[in-house]
Amino acid sequence: MGKVIFHNSVSLDGFVAGPNDGPGNPLGDGGEALFRWYFSGDTEVQLPGSPALKMSKRSAEVFLEGIRTIGAMVVGRRMFDIAGAWGGTPPGEPCFVVTHTAPQEWVKEGxxxxxxxxxxxxxxEQAKAAAGDNSVAVSSANIAQQCIRAGLLDEIHLAVTPVLLGGGVxxxxxxxxxxxxxxxLAAIEGDGVTHLAYRVIK
Ligand SMILES: NC(=O)c1ccc[n+]([C@@H]2O[C@H](COP(=O)([O-])OP(=O)(O)OC[C@H]3O[C@@H](n4cnc5c(N)ncnc54)[C@H](OP(=O)(O)O)[C@@H]3O)[C@@H](O)[C@H]2O)c1
Structure with a gap:
């Protein structure tokens, strides 16, 4: 079975989104600073369904290594809603959405x-079964906290960014x-970002 890994960009003061996040303001007030490193270099990274990213070479290596092994993704319902269901193309598939109520428009064949x-x-459990030997990417803070409490998270991979958001998620x-x-496990300096990886000792 693959590992369960949380991946996020985080401000130095520990927020993954600024205040007032929502569908029209996905990363909250000032939260765009969390992803400046996506555009702070000259190494192009192209993901299906997304505009090309241009990050530093070292960040591109870390980023691509992180997504190379993803076999399934687990998110919370807020992230799913805020991202507008990624227009139907989530960054990892299959994408398991933890919720109290399934949105019927997305419960369909395919x-x-x-x-x-x-x-x-x-x-x-379902995501691990779907991912096989590949990893399960957890991408929501709320879900990551529940996974940590339940002893389900194996690794935490953070892109620590030079901003103090002061509030938010x-x-x-x-x-x-x-x-x-x-x-x-790792501490790698990129341009405008520090990539940190940790194993959760259980
Ligand atoms: N910085 C980054 O790298 C990064 C990356 C991704 C996202 N983000 C941001 O991070 C934030 C993610 O939001 P979040 O962490 O607050 O929320 P979240 O984990 O995405 O969603 C929380 C919601 O999931 C549902 N849920 C959670 N646990 C549940 C359970 N055990 N049973 C049933 N339903 C459950 C509930 O929704 P219902 O009751 O409505 O079903 C709950 O309100 C967003 O602002 C997003 O834009 C940042």
Whole structure:
């Protein structure tokens, strides 16, 4: 079975989106700073269904290595809604969306989305089965917190960006009151970003 890995860009003060995030403001106020590193170099990275990114060579290597092994994705319903269901082309497929209510317009033959209404453990179990030896990418902070609490997360990969957002969606909260030990796997400097990777010690 592959690993379950959380990937996100985060501000130095620990936010994955600024205040007032929503469908018209996906990364919240000031949150675009979290992804400046996508456009701060001259190495082109082309993903299906997205405009070309231009990042530094080292960031491109980290980024491409991160997505190379993704076999399934798990997100929360807020991210799904805020991203407008990525127009039907999520960054990882199949894409398991944890929610209380499945949006019926996406429950159809050929949909890349599978709506999971019986919790995060079930979503991760289904995503792991779909991914086989490849990894499961967790992409929402709220889902990542639940995975950490349930001992389901294997690694945390962060792109730490030079901005203090001061508010918004916190990456690490509601983790319980026991320390969670991590092992550092990588610390790589890009242009306008530091890529950090940790293993969660269980
Ligand atoms: N910086 C980055 O790299 C990055 C990347 C991706 C996204 N983002 C941003 O990060 C934010 C993600 O939002 P978020 O972390 O607050 O929310 P989220 O995890 O995307 O979604 C939370 C929602 O998922 C549903 N849910 C969660 N756990 C559930 C459970 N156990 N059972 C049933 N339903 C459950 C609930 O929605 P319902 O009750 O409505 O079903 C809940 O309100 C957005 O602002 C997004 O733009 C940042």
């Amino acid at each position: 949909s890349p989305f599978i709506f999971v209404t019986d919790g995060v453990e079930s979503a991760i 916190r990456l690490f909260e509601q983790l319980g009151d026991k320390p969670i030990e991590l092992e550092q």
